[in-house]
Amino acid sequence: MAAVLMYFFTVYNARHSGINMMDNTFIVKAAQTFVDGGSPYEDKRFLYFPSAVLVAAPMTFVPPYWLGWLVPALTTGMVMLGWFFAVRIFRVSVFSRLSVLGVLFLCFFGPFRNLAQLGNWTAYSALALPAALLLASRARWVWAGVVVGLAIATKPMLVPFALIFLIARRPKAFAVAAAVPLALCGVAAAIMPQPGLFFTKTLPFLLHGQDEFARPYDASLGTLLARVHIPGVVASGVAALLALALLVGAWRRWNRGDAEDIRLVETGVMLMVAANIVLKPAFDHYLLVTLPVLLASVIRSGSVARSPWLWVALIPRMAGFTLPWFDVVEHWAYSVAAVNVTVALLLLDRAFRPAAVKSAEVPDGPAAMDPAVPSLGEEMLSATAQPVR
Numbered sequence: 001m002a003a004v005l006m007y008f009f010t011v012y013n014a015r016h017s018g019i020n021m022m023d024n025t026f027i028v029k030a031a032q033t034f035v036d037g038g039s040p041y042e043d044k045r046f047l048y049f050p051s052a053v054l055v056a057a058p059m060t061f062v063p064p065y066w067l068g069w070l071v072p073a074l075t076t077g078m079v080m081l082g083w084f085f086a087v088r089i090f091r092v093s094v095f096s097r098l099s100v101l102g103v104l105f106l107c108f109f110g111p112f113r114n115l116a117q118l119g120n121w122t123a124y125s126a127l128a129l130p131a132a133l134l135l136a137s138r139a140r141w142v143w144a145g146v147v148v149g150l151a152i153a154t155k156p157m158l159v160p161f162a163l164i165f166l167i168a169r170r171p172k173a174f175a176v177a178a179a180v181p182l183a184l185c186g187v188a189a190a191i192m193p194q195p196g197l198f199f200t201k202t203l204p205f206l207l208h209g210q211d212e213f214a215r216p217y218d219a220s221l222g223t224l225l226a227r228v229h230i231p232g233v234v235a236s237g238v239a240a241l242l243a244l245a246l247l248v249g250a251w252r253r254w255n256r257g258d259a260e261d262i263r264l265v266e267t268g269v270m271l272m273v274a275a276n277i278v279l280k281p282a283f284d285h286y287l288l289v290t291l292p293v294l295l296a297s298v299i300r301s302g303s304v305a306r307s308p309w310l311w312v313a314l315i316p317r318m319a320g321f322t323l324p325w326f327d328v329v330e331h332w333a334y335s336v337a338a339v340n341v342t343v344a345l346l347l348l349d350r351a352f353r354p355a356a357v358k359s360a361e362v363p364d365g366p367a368a369m370d371p372a373v374p375s376l377g378e379e380m381l382s383a384t385a386q387p388v389r
Contacts, residue, residue, distance in 0.1 A: 021071045024059075024119030028067070031056035034192060041197035044205055048121070050195050051153040051184035072116040075123040079112060079288055085130035086296035089137050089261050102295065110317045110332070115285040125157040126288040132161075133268055133293060136173075137261050141165070145173035149180025156181075157289060160275040163247075164268050167254045218281035219336035239278045246274035246344055249351040256351070262300045265293045270347050276340050284317065284336040294343065304346040313342040 030046035033039065034053050040046045059067060083102050084094045092098055106112045115122060128151030135144040145165060151158045165174035189195035215223065221242065225235030250270040254263060269290045276282040276290070298305035315321060316335035 021068060021117070021119030023121070024067070024071050027052065027056045027121065028059050032060045035060050037193065039192060039194040039197055041194065041202050044201065047202055047206055048155055049153060049181060049185050050188035050192055050198065051181060052121075052155065052188075053192065054184065054188050055154050071119040075116050075119060078123040078127040079106065079115065079292075082127040082130045082288075083292045083296070085127070085134045086293040089130065089134050089265065089293065090296055090299055091261075092296070092299060098296070098299065102292070105295075108319050109314075110319045110321075111284040111287045111336075113319055115288060118285070120283075120285055121155045122157065122283075122285045122288060124154045125151050126292070127151075128158060129161060129268065129272070129289050130293050130296075132158075133264050136164075136168075136264055141168070141170040141173040142176055145170075145176035146180060148177040152177070153181035153184040157286070158272075160271045161268055163250075163271050164254075164264075167251055167267060215281070217283055217333055219276070219284065219286075219333040219340065220280045220282040221277045221337055221341065223280055224333060224337050242341075242344060243274040243278035245348060246270045246277070249348045250274070253347070253351040259300065262297050262303060265297050266304065266347055266350065269294050269343065270351070273340055273344050273347070277337075277344060282336070282340070284332060287317070287336065287339060290343065291339075302350070304343065304350060307346050309342055310346060313339045 026043065026045035027048070030040035030043045031053050033042055035057060040050075040053050046052075062070065080103065083106065084099065087094060087096065087099050087102065114120075115126075128147050132144040132147045132151075135141070135147065145162075148158050148162055148165075152162070162174060162177045165171070165177060218224075221239035222232075222236040225238060226232050230238075247270075250267045253270060254267045257263070272290045276286050294310075295305050297303040304310060313335075317332075317339060
C-alpha cells in the first residue's frame with residue numbers, strides 16, 4: 001500500500017503537475033549544448049560543477065517523453081533508498097513498521113512532491129548523505145568519503161557535510177571526498193569549451209543568491225529576515241551567528257560521545273542545517289537531505305526526533321496545508337525556515353546540554369524496581385522497529 005501511494009502521489013502527480021520536471025530540463029538543456037560543442041555555462045540555470053555534465057549527458061539521448069516518466073521515478077527511488085539507508089544506520093529492518101511509516105510520511109510531505117515534480121538533483125544528496133553515514137557507522141570511512149565525493153561532483157550540496165570527516169579526525173576520508181570531485185571536474189573541464197565561465201558567470205550568480213525567479217522560494221534566514229524589513233547587515237549577521245553556533249555545536253556534539261549512530265547523524269545534520277540557514281538560496285526540498293536521517297533516529301532515547309516541537313514545525317510543510325491570507329507558494333519559504341531553525345535550536349540544546357549524571361539512587365515506580373521492564377514509550381518504539389508481518 002505504501003508503494004502504491006508513493007507511485008501515485010509522486011510519479012503520477014509529477015507527470016500531471018504542469019511543472020514538467022523543470023529543474024532537470026535546465027540541466028539536460030545545458031548538457032545538450034555541451035554535446036553540440038558549446039559550453040553548458042552559457043545557460044545561467046546550469047549551476048553545478050563541470051563534472052555534472054558527465055552525469056547529464058546520457059539523458060540527452062533519451063526522448064523527452066520517456067524522461068517525463070523516468071526522471072520522477074528515479075528521483076522518487078533515490079529518496080526512498082536514502083530513507084532505507086537512514087533506518088539501517090540504526091540497524092532497523094527496511095521491512096519494519098518504522099520504515100513503512102517513513103514512506104507514508106514522504107507521500108504527504110510537500111518538499112518530496114516538489115522534488116519529484118521538479119526533477120531536482122537534490123535527490124542525489126538525499127541518497128548520498130544517509131549512505132555515507134551508514135558506511136561511517138560501520139567504520140568504512142574512506143568509502144563514505146567516496147560517496148560524498150561523487151555526490152559533490154553531481155551537485156555540490158554536501159560540501160559542508162564533508163567537514164564531518166575533519167571533526168571525526170578521518171583525514172583520509174576527507175581527502176577522498178575532495179579528490180573525487182576535483183578529478184571528475186578536471187576531466188570534464190578538459191573536454192569542455194570555456195570551463196572558466198563557471199567562475200566568471202555561474203559562481204557570481206550563485207553567490208548573489210540567484211535572481212528574482214528563485215528569491216520567493218529562498219528559505220535562507222538572511223533572505224527571509226530582509227523580507228520582513230530587517231536591515232540586510234543585521235539579517236545576514238543573525239544567520240551567520242546561528243550557522244557559526246551550529247558549527248561549534250557539531251564539534252561539541254561529536255566530542256561529547258554517545259552511541260556512534262546517533263552521534264554521526266546529529267553531527268552531520270548540524271553541518272547541513274548550518275548551510276541551509278546561511279547560504280542562499282535554500283529551497284524546501286533541501287529538507288529531504290537532513291530530515292530522513294534525523295527522523296530515523298526516533299528509536300534512540302533523547303533524539304531530537306522525539307521532540308513535539310519538530311513535528312509541530314513540520315505540519316505546515318505537509319501537502320494540502322494552507323493558512324488564511326497566505327499564498328501557498330509565495331510564502332512557503334517561511335515554513336521551511338521554521339523547520340530549519342527548529343531543528344537547529346533542538347540540536348544546539350542537545351549538544352550544549354550538560355551530560356546527564358546517573359544517580360546512584362533508585363527512582364520510584366515499578367520500572368525502577370525491575371530494570372527489565374520498559375516504559376510505554378519504549379514499548380511503542382520497539383514495536384515500530386519490528387518487521388511488518
